[in-house]
Amino acid sequence: MEDLIFHLMAPSHGFDNHKAYMHYAQPADPSTIAVPCLNMFTMNDQIISRENIIMNGMYHTTNPNIITVHNRRGTHVIRWEGLSAQTCWISKVCFEFFRATDIVASMNREEAKLPK
Structure with missing residues (x-):
């Protein structure tokens, strides 16, 4: 799964690395x-x-x-x-x-x- 995020998801969304993408992709506070x-x-x-x-x-x-x-x-x-x-x-x-x-x-x- 990490390889998919590293090689496909992060670059296709304009992120330099998979950690930045994963930080961005975290859900918002569900109570809102x-x-x-x-x-x-x-x-x-x-x-x-x-x-x-x-x-x-x-x-x-x-x-x-x-x-x-x-x-x-x-x-x-x-x-x-x-x-x-x-x-x-x-x-x-x-x-x-x-x-x-x-x-x-x-x-x-x-x-x-x-x-x-």
């Missing part, structure tokens, strides 16, 4: 997120360590705008559906999430049952 955010993690991810998944999976405890989903199995960015793995269910989940946030955004605060 003002819009709904869906975090999806796979517990057997081949890219992110299990410890990192557990740590990042706790962001929802700092902010009600963050919704966290843990899945037992899957690849880093694709969640195959069914035995034949013909479709990826992540697009369905994302569509439902964005549709729900759009509906809530169009409501007034009382209809959406949001705190005042």
Whole structure:
């Protein structure tokens, strides 16, 4: 993973070295997120360590705008559906999430049952 960042990611984003890129790429404070955010993690991810998944999976405890989903199995960015793995269910989940946030955004605060 470090080789990928060193040889591809850092140079393609204009950084002289991988450490500068990694420092820049750190997420902001999750408690400041003002819009709904869906975090999806796979517990057997081949890219992110299990410890990192557990740590990042706790962001929802700092902010009600963050919704966290843990899945037992899957690849880093694709969640195959069914035995034949013909479709990826992540697009369905994302569509439902964005549709729900759009509906809530169009409501007034009382209809959406949001705190005042």
